[in-house]
């Protein structure tokens with residue numbers, strides 16, 4: 001397989017903060033429709049990798065190609081427009097708007113030509129809102145104020161707000177932190193569904209959850225890849241047990 005077949009191809013990526021290499025010559029390849037989980041000890045560089053992909057942090061050297069387009073020189077909004085969505089750990093929903101309104105405001109503007117009939121635009125938006133609400137298990141709560149949702153439902157709503165933009169790559173940082181066991185299972189089902197037509201990268205510490213979702217696991221340590229492969233392979237890797245799983 002050539003590197004151009006991957007949806008995301010990261011090569012020799014390095015970022016140095018005052019001489020400290022948080023990410024060090026990283027190579028990472030993600031397939032279309034793959035759900036990749038990145039694990040590793042605190043400070044391994046996991047969040048920094050997502051920050052680099054979405055343009056929040058600029059690399060010192062190396063390349064990030066998304067559908068063959070170089071991202072390292074693009075601004076954050078251009079990366080979003082290219083089809084990359086990123087969810088941070090703390091939800092950034094509009095608490096005083098309803099679920100419906102939160103999804104509605106996330107519909108990308110400016111895609112259809114100005115002057116297209118208004119009712120058609122709102123029809124498209126409505127159709128998408130219902131579709132996304134169903135995917136994120138909130139279709140019966142569309143009129144509820146977001147502030148009244150449970151912690152887990154707020155996380156799903158934020159995923160939904162990203163799905164409104166139909167990203168081809170979605171990145172989630174610890175999506176099940178603080179969720180109940182039931183919500184974790186529902187989130188696993190939700191992610192298994194949404195990766196059917198997009199690629200997803202998840203950072204996670206909860207290994208039970210990782211087992212339910214990962215197609216492949218990448219273990220980061222000191223800004224480099226320590227191991228990569230199936231969950232079984234990674235869990236049996238002695239280096240991984242020593243620096244991470246054994247603790």
Ligand SMILES: Nc1ncnc2c1ncn2[C@@H]1O[C@H](COP(=O)(O)OP(=O)(O)OP(=O)(O)O)[C@@H](O)[C@H]1O
Pocket residue numbers: 017022040041042043044045046047048049
């Ligand atoms: N903007 C920054 N300036 C200086 N150092 C930074 C910056 N961002 C991250 N670092 C450092 O880079 C290293 C990697 O941090 P990062 O947050 O990516 O780790 P992580 O694997 O996500 O850890 P955790 O599991 O704790 O979230 C840490 O030592 C962190 O202090």
